[in-house]
Amino acid sequence: MAKIIAGVGTSHVPAIGAAVDHDKTETPYWKPLFDGYKKAREWMTETKPDVVILVYNDHASAFSLDLIPTFAIGVAPEFQPADEGYGPRKVPVVEGHPELAWHITENLILDEFDITIANNMPVDHGLSVPLSIMCDKPAKWPCKVIPLCVNVIQYPQPTGNRCYSLGKAIKKAVESFDEDITIAIFGTGGMSHQLQGERAGLINEDFDKKFLDDLTQDPVGLTKISHTEYIRESGSEGIEMVMWLVMRGALDDNAHEVYRHYHVPASNSGAGLIILEND
Amino acid sequence: MTKDYDDIPGTYIFDGAHSRKGYYLNMFCMSLNKAENRDLFRVDPMGYLDRFPLTPTQRQAVIDRDWLAMLRLGGNIYYTFKIAIFDGLSMQNVGGKMSGITEEEFKQMMINGGRPIEGNRYTQEKN
Numbered sequence: 001m002a003k004i005i006a007g008v009g010t011s012h013v014p015a016i017g018a019a020v021d022h023d024k025t026e027t028p029y030w031k032p033l034f035d036g037y038k039k040a041r042e043w044m045t046e047t048k049p050d051v052v053i054l055v056y057n058d059h060a061s062a063f064s065l066d067l068i069p070t071f072a073i074g075v076a077p078e079f080q081p082a083d084e085g086y087g088p089r090k091v092p093v094v095e096g097h098p099e100l101a102w103h104i105t106e107n108l109i110l111d112e113f114d115i116t117i118a119n120n121m122p123v124d125h126g127l128s129v130p131l132s133i134m135c136d137k138p139a140k141w142p143c144k145v146i147p148l149c150v151n152v153i154q155y156p157q158p159t160g161n162r163c164y165s166l167g168k169a170i171k172k173a174v175e176s177f178d179e180d181i182t183i184a185i186f187g188t189g190g191m192s193h194q195l196q197g198e199r200a201g202l203i204n205e206d207f208d209k210k211f212l213d214d215l216t217q218d219p220v221g222l223t224k225i226s227h228t229e230y231i232r233e234s235g236s237e238g239i240e241m242v243m244w245l246v247m248r249g250a251l252d253d254n255a256h257e258v259y260r261h262y263h264v265p266a267s268n269s270g271a272g273l274i275i276l277e278n279d
Numbered sequence: 280m281t282k283d284y285d286d287i288p289g290t291y292i293f294d295g296a297h298s299r300k301g302y303y304l305n306m307f308c309m310s311l312n313k314a315e316n317r318d319l320f321r322v323d324p325m326g327y328l329d330r331f332p333l334t335p336t337q338r339q340a341v342i343d344r345d346w347l348a349m350l351r352l353g354g355n356i357y358y359t360f361k362i363a364i365f366d367g368l369s370m371q372n373v374g375g376k377m378s379g380i381t382e383e384e385f386k387q388m389m390i391n392g393g394r395p396i397e398g399n400r401y402t403q404e405k406n
Binding site: 015059060061064065066082083084085086087153154155156192194195196197198199200201202203204205206207227228231232233236237264265267268270 | 291292298305309311317357371378379385388394
């Protein structure tokens, strides 16, 4: 049977992708961040998940204000890099896993998670930067990817608790898939950052570090953080961290931390990375 | 209606009211995802803007690249930043403009650990 073996939480700051694309990862600005990614990349190479379920958000790329699904799952055989205004990132096309994606979709909906089904969904930096962080710059991504897109731009975003419950439903769905494959789930975005307004540039390192701690020490406590608390404490865009709770919900309750890295700044963000494994 | 996030300083929550106000402004920004539209906007900015039913103040804010005004008029930063991408501006440049400092000062603030949370939680706090 299919099994979720691990979860990764990581920021998906576009400038991190640009640093990879333009070979700037050894510059004084970027080196401290990328030095911390080395161990994560080694872990990815050693662990070799067959499929990554990648929880991310679209940034006005595939979805606009015309249609705002709270949760959408990509069931297509492949997903093209989106043009976000710079021309598409020159990264490999993302190969999907339609059989597993449809299995998850059918089980989620029957389990009363009414997820939107996407056959055509260009993927932006929210999805491709975590792959660059974990896999560097390969000619082809080393795993299949099921994109799971969460609305975090239009208020109100789904609650942390809803995201955590979605994770639990994904775990149940995956475990009933009749194929011996291993799956990692990535929760991406954050950590503290605010891109907009007079308060732009806000960072709350204490909040971020406690969030990382509580992913293993008190995940249920994290599900109780309100929208206003995220926005006030971690910046208007810090609320992206609810996506990490989908990842956390999909792991065993006693999942343990195997690695973390935290660095300020990556562009305007506190950049965090954590790897959790099931026992 | 008052909201419990109204007292967060310097922050424009993209809620329903905001989204309704900014629909066409944001959809204009969204159109810049397409290379052919970027070319049209480059060649004839005013003519291209005419295609979108922006309010006169929204239109002026776009022309002036007044990032704060765009937010106040219903813009969302992920959308309005597409104009900055079009202009070749960084997030630190726009962040500086919105908070009244230069791009270099903004970059340095981030290197120093970012804008501190202390004093920035509530509008009634004094720095």
